[in-house]
Amino acid sequence: MKTVIYLDQDLLKIVVAKSRLQQPFPLLVIRSIKGLTDSDIASEIKKNLKKVKGSTTDVALGLPRNLVTLKNLVLPSTQPEEIKSMMEFQVTKWVPHPRSEIVYDYYGLGPLPNQCSLIRVAVLHRKVIEHALSILSEAGVQPTHIRVGSENVGIFLSHEKDSTAAIDVDYHQTHVIFFQKGQVHFSRSIPIGFREIHSRNLNMATGLSDFLSEVEASIALFPVEQDREKIPVFLMGASSVLHELVIPLHERLKREIQTSETSFQAVSPVLDYPVTDVSWVNLISLLEPYAQNQEFNLLPPDVESLFQRKSYYVELKRLLFFLGAVLLTGCWAFLNEVKLEKNFLGDLKAKIASIEKDASTLDLLRSKVLALKDHIEHRGDCLRIISSLLETLTEGVYLKTVGYDTDKVSLRGYAPTLAKIFELTGLLQKNPLFTKIQTHYARQTLVEGQAVAEFHLECTLAAFTGEENVRKS
Numbered sequence: 001m002k003t004v005i006y007l008d009q010d011l012l013k014i015v016v017a018k019s020r021l022q023q024p025f026p027l028l029v030i031r032s033i034k035g036l037t038d039s040d041i042a043s044e045i046k047k048n049l050k051k052v053k054g055s056t057t058d059v060a061l062g063l064p065r066n067l068v069t070l071k072n073l074v075l076p077s078t079q080p081e082e083i084k085s086m087m088e089f090q091v092t093k094w095v096p097h098p099r100s101e102i103v104y105d106y107y108g109l110g111p112l113p114n115q116c117s118l119i120r121v122a123v124l125h126r127k128v129i130e131h132a133l134s135i136l137s138e139a140g141v142q143p144t145h146i147r148v149g150s151e152n153v154g155i156f157l158s159h160e161k162d163s164t165a166a167i168d169v170d171y172h173q174t175h176v177i178f179f180q181k182g183q184v185h186f187s188r189s190i191p192i193g194f195r196e197i198h199s200r201n202l203n204m205a206t207g208l209s210d211f212l213s214e215v216e217a218s219i220a221l222f223p224v225e226q227d228r229e230k231i232p233v234f235l236m237g238a239s240s241v242l243h244e245l246v247i248p249l250h251e252r253l254k255r256e257i258q259t260s261e262t263s264f265q266a267v268s269p270v271l272d273y274p275v276t277d278v279s280w281v282n283l284i285s286l287l288e289p290y291a292q293n294q295e296f297n298l299l300p301p302d303v304e305s306l307f308q309r310k311s312y313y314v315e316l317k318r319l320l321f322f323l324g325a326v327l328l329t330g331c332w333a334f335l336n337e338v339k340l341e342k343n344f345l346g347d348l349k350a351k352i353a354s355i356e357k358d359a360s361t362l363d364l365l366r367s368k369v370l371a372l373k374d375h376i377e378h379r380g381d382c383l384r385i386i387s388s389l390l391e392t393l394t395e396g397v398y399l400k401t402v403g404y405d406t407d408k409v410s411l412r413g414y415a416p417t418l419a420k421i422f423e424l425t426g427l428l429q430k431n432p433l434f435t436k437i438q439t440h441y442a443r444q445t446l447v448e449g450q451a452v453a454e455f456h457l458e459c460t461l462a463a464f465t466g467e468e469n470v471r472k473s
Contacts, residue, residue, distance in 0.1 A: 004061075007033075011171060065149065065282075071094075083117060152285040154183075163231050211245075245257075382404050407460060413455060420453065435460050
């Protein structure tokens with residue numbers, strides 16, 4: 001979206017559009033600012049631009065032709081660097097202001113014979129720009145371009161390839177412009193416009209006569225070698241007065257006068273004056289690029305640098321805001337995820353506690369089952385050991401106790417003599433159930449007055465039986 005703001009004496013004109021061809025325009029404003037302070041004007045601009053989204057991103061400030069001094073210079077060089085140095089000297093030579101108080105820019109109209117160049121230069125006082133920029137700054141607007149409105153009206157005459165003249169009638173003044181091959185070679189502002197021509201304080205005939213004289217004098221200044229009477233003249237601007245001027249201009253200038261009326265529509269018109277009483281061509285033309293890139297850049301370099309820095313700050317602020325929003329969103333998502341994880345862990349912990357109770361019960365049952373399984377698997381071991389011991393015992397030897405503890409069997413008993421005990425020990429050592437026979441004691445003793453031999457033997461089993469309980473018989 002492009003915006004053009006035009007401050008013309010006591011009038012404020014604003015147009016917002018994508019281009020001059022895409023209609024209706026989102027916004028069209030013509031307001032009287034007579035008697036308003038700069039702050040009031042800034043408020044009016046800000047209020048109207050708020051109606052259209054994106055209307056402050058690409059803004060051009062249009063300058064009335066009467067505020068700018070325009071001149072064509074012939075310089076003896078075709079080299080850009082040399083022309084730049086010459087322009088600095090030429091401008092300070094014919095402008096009665098110090099260099100620090102003026103702003104100027106130029107572009108080339110083309111080469112001339114003898115290695116010369118025709119240069120068109122625009123100069124204006126810095127205060128004019130600073131005053132307009134202060135109003136726009138208070139309105140929150142930073143213009144990207146400062147343009148002279150009358151310099152681009154040739155886009156409405158793009159079909160004309162030869163020399164052409166245009167008379168643009170605005171509310172306060174009239175612009176007389178001369179084109180050669182689509183390039184502006186001359187323009188002049190006449191301080192007579194629609195208001196003066198139709199002023200109730202002036203005689204209509206007198207106002208029209210002054211207007212015709214000024215137009216005739218302007219055309220006489222055209223830098224042309226051909227017959228001026230052959231140059232076609234197009235009348236444009238305030239449509240309510242154009243048809244009244246055709247015949248008087250034809251009679252005074254002795255040539256055909258063609259009218260070029262611009263039709264347009266607006267979605268949100270804000271009008272203090274009828275749109276037919278002012279010229280819109282010098283405003284709408286600024287929505288388009290200049291013909292053949294012939295544009296004056298009248299934004300002071302220091303102000304342009306300041307605007308760029310502010311733009312960088314704004315973009316940086318937007319970037320930081322975006323990053324902050326992303327960070328906050330990420331933190332929120334992270335905290336939300338942590339909360340979900342915490343809730344999940346809490347539920348999991350509660351489930352684990354419930355499972356632990358069941359697990360402890362199951363573990364106890366498992367122990368009992370394993371013990372029962374072991375008992376069932378090895379319940380015959382003791383009987384097999386005792387049966388084998390009974391087979392090994394010799395005559396006269398009997399056992400008092402038999403102890404069975406995992407991998408050992410303890411034998412306590414009596415024998416008629418010590419020799420019988422030694423014989424038993426030898427037999428046990430030959431028994432495959434045992435790997436080692438240890439004699440704790442073998443001694444003579446009396447039992448019911450009869451001499452006998454008492455013994456205690458410990459036999460280590462060849463294989464672990466799994467039975468864990470000590471059994472006595």
